[in-house]
Amino acid sequence: MQELFGLTAQDLIPVAQSLSLKPFAAKQLARWIYARRAHTFDEMTDLPKEARERLKEGFSLGFEAPVKRTQSADGTVKYLFQASGSYLPNRDAVSPRFVEAAYIPEPDRRTLCVSTQVGCRMGCLFCMTGKQGLQGHLSPGGILAQVRGIPESEGLTNIVYMGMGEPLDNLENVLKSLEILTADWGFGFSNQRVTLSSVGLLPALEEFFRKSRVRFALSLHSPFEDERRSLMPVQNVHALSQVLDFLRRVQARDARRISIEYICFEGVNDSPRHRRELVRILQGLKTRVNLIHYHAIPGSPLRGSSEKVMEEFQGALVEKGIPASVRRSRGEDIQAACGLLSTKELLKAQRAETLDY
Amino acid sequence: MTKADPTHPVRISSAERLGSAFALTWKRDFDFTAGQLVEVALDESGASRLYSLFTGPREDEAGILFTVAEGGELTPSLASIAPGDLIWVGGPSGSFPAYSGPGIWIANGTGVAPFLSMARAGLSAGKKLLHGARAPDDFYFLEELETVMGDSYLRCCSLISADSPAGKGIFRGRLTAFIESESWDPELSYELCGSASMVVDVRDILIAKGVPHSSIVSEVYF
Numbered sequence: 001m002q003e004l005f006g007l008t009a010q011d012l013i014p015v016a017q018s019l020s021l022k023p024f025a026a027k028q029l030a031r032w033i034y035a036r037r038a039h040t041f042d043e044m045t046d047l048p049k050e051a052r053e054r055l056k057e058g059f060s061l062g063f064e065a066p067v068k069r070t071q072s073a074d075g076t077v078k079y080l081f082q083a084s085g086s087y088l089p090n091r092d093a094v095s096p097r098f099v100e101a102a103y104i105p106e107p108d109r110r111t112l113c114v115s116t117q118v119g120c121r122m123g124c125l126f127c128m129t130g131k132q133g134l135q136g137h138l139s140p141g142g143i144l145a146q147v148r149g150i151p152e153s154e155g156l157t158n159i160v161y162m163g164m165g166e167p168l169d170n171l172e173n174v175l176k177s178l179e180i181l182t183a184d185w186g187f188g189f190s191n192q193r194v195t196l197s198s199v200g201l202l203p204a205l206e207e208f209f210r211k212s213r214v215r216f217a218l219s220l221h222s223p224f225e226d227e228r229r230s231l232m233p234v235q236n237v238h239a240l241s242q243v244l245d246f247l248r249r250v251q252a253r254d255a256r257r258i259s260i261e262y263i264c265f266e267g268v269n270d271s272p273r274h275r276r277e278l279v280r281i282l283q284g285l286k287t288r289v290n291l292i293h294y295h296a297i298p299g300s301p302l303r304g305s306s307e308k309v310m311e312e313f314q315g316a317l318v319e320k321g322i323p324a325s326v327r328r329s330r331g332e333d334i335q336a337a338c339g340l341l342s343t344k345e346l347l348k349a350q351r352a353e354t355l356d357y
Numbered sequence: 358m359t360k361a362d363p364t365h366p367v368r369i370s371s372a373e374r375l376g377s378a379f380a381l382t383w384k385r386d387f388d389f390t391a392g393q394l395v396e397v398a399l400d401e402s403g404a405s406r407l408y409s410l411f412t413g414p415r416e417d418e419a420g421i422l423f424t425v426a427e428g429g430e431l432t433p434s435l436a437s438i439a440p441g442d443l444i445w446v447g448g449p450s451g452s453f454p455a456y457s458g459p460g461i462w463i464a465n466g467t468g469v470a471p472f473l474s475m476a477r478a479g480l481s482a483g484k485k486l487l488h489g490a491r492a493p494d495d496f497y498f499l500e501e502l503e504t505v506m507g508d509s510y511l512r513c514c515s516l517i518s519a520d521s522p523a524g525k526g527i528f529r530g531r532l533t534a535f536i537e538s539e540s541w542d543p544e545l546s547y548e549l550c551g552s553a554s555m556v557v558d559v560r561d562i563l564i565a566k567g568v569p570h571s572s573i574v575s576e577v578y579f
């Protein structure tokens with residue numbers, strides 16, 4: 001059975017042709033799968049009955065539901081999805097792999113934070129996912145199953161690519177998922193309601209801006225390149241100054257919305273010296289800075305800054321003309337129960353046989 | 358010499374199999390500093406990847422060291438490249454620091470490449486190199502590193518039998534097990550290069566042993 005969930009309208013053209021349908025029927029098919037959220041081929045009443053019968057014989061509409069749900073006192077819900085089969089291509093996983101999605105309800109929006117990889121190879125010091133290493137790239141279906149598979153799916157207003165994995169390290173699959181999310185035949189989200197966050201992988205970033213219109217957030221976390229090195233190994237490969245120069249050029253040619261993600265670490269990146277340097281390096285870039293509370297992870301040498309320090313940091317940025325906000329901490333009470341720790345332990349046991357050191 | 362940017366074709370002068378890795382070199386036509394990377398592709402519009410240069414910045418040849426990634430877009434084809442063939446190279450880029458003075462270099466697999474380049478650049482004084490590999494054949498440029506670094510070159514091998522003649526001077530076990538078993542000077546700088554799993558595991562151990570995170574700099578294979 002070929003799975004259709006995760007295929008773009010273009011990908012569906014050969015499927016339509018194999019059913020003796022005209023190529024334009026691919027968009028009809030896509031509209032049923034995503035926009036109308038069909039559960040069965042029988043619902044696709046604008047397709048000929050014979051085509052529907054053949055679809056039933058050779059194709060599947062399936063997407064996986066989450067295997068675990070954990071709810072925070074503040075309403076945030078963490079979902080754990082099993083990633084296997086077509087969701088994790090090129091990976092013969094003997095044991096299960098997992099990814100997480102977080103549903104964040106607020107008075108004016110209902111956001112889903114999705115994962116793009118199982119694990120991550122960016123190795124950021126502050127990140128729990130990085131401790132798994134990279135286990136695999138999610139397919140478009142594996143990314144979008146998180147959107148489609150939760151009970152709150154139809155009420156979602158915003159999607160952020162800020163979960164497990166570095167989206168630009170899985171660019172081809174991420175771009176396909178963004179196309180499906182924002183197309184009129186797809187889930188129909190406005191580009192303004194979808195944000196992709198990245199550490200700034202330059203060649204992939206260029207392709208992302210060429211091929212997608214969704215919003216972009218840069219994980220910055222220190223304005224000093226030497227200090228950023230010890231937080232984010234990517235700094236040694238794609239220097240922050242080069243990434244910011246590139247983003248300035250992007251904004252010069254189109255008014256793309258770009259924001260900055262800045263996790264505040266006590267005594268590491270929250271001093272007046274850091275504020276001044278952040279203001280300096282962001283000159284010429286129209287942006288908003290999101291100051292983020294750090295959810296400490298076990299064994300980390302990093303601690304989150306206090307509310308007071310974060311508010312001072314925010315005030316200093318605003319005073320210098322840079323819009324800034326402190327992002328409210330959400331779901332902190334379910335961090336430990338979210339499954340990541342158990343996943344990590346499981347994966348460590350599995351990869352002990354495959355390590356090359 | 359000029360910066361090799363944008364990506365341009367170069368003709369391969371040597372292609373060598375080293376254990377499970379491959380080394381390719383070509384006539385150097387750009388300047389770089391030890392620890393930098395180049396972007397490599399098979400043709401102008403094909404998939405490209407970044408690789409650390411293993412050669413020294415004053416050598417006539419520039420070269421990369423790589424292993425074949427299963428299902429990869431580039432390395433399976435790159436492994437069949439022969440002398441005389443063309444590949445496309447861009448860069449150099451990156452700024453993996455080559456600090457002078459005492460410090461510890463830690464690598465797994467082909468992550469040894471930037472440290473070999475630094476050693477060839479004369480930057481190994483006061484350094485100790487720890488290299489982890491699964492098999493004894495994967496200690497690339499072994500004789501050269503033993504000559505240049507002497508007792509400061511330590512190898513850890515997880516797949517080696519106790520009676521193997523290749524096992525002389527090797528710590529039998531994982532790199533992480535060796536690092537776990539030793540104490541580490543918090544005043545030194547620690548430079549790590551290799552897979553994300555190794556970098557994250559080693560960094561965690563060093564931090565747990567009292568090394569400040571600000572003294573640890575890592576480069577991960579992207």
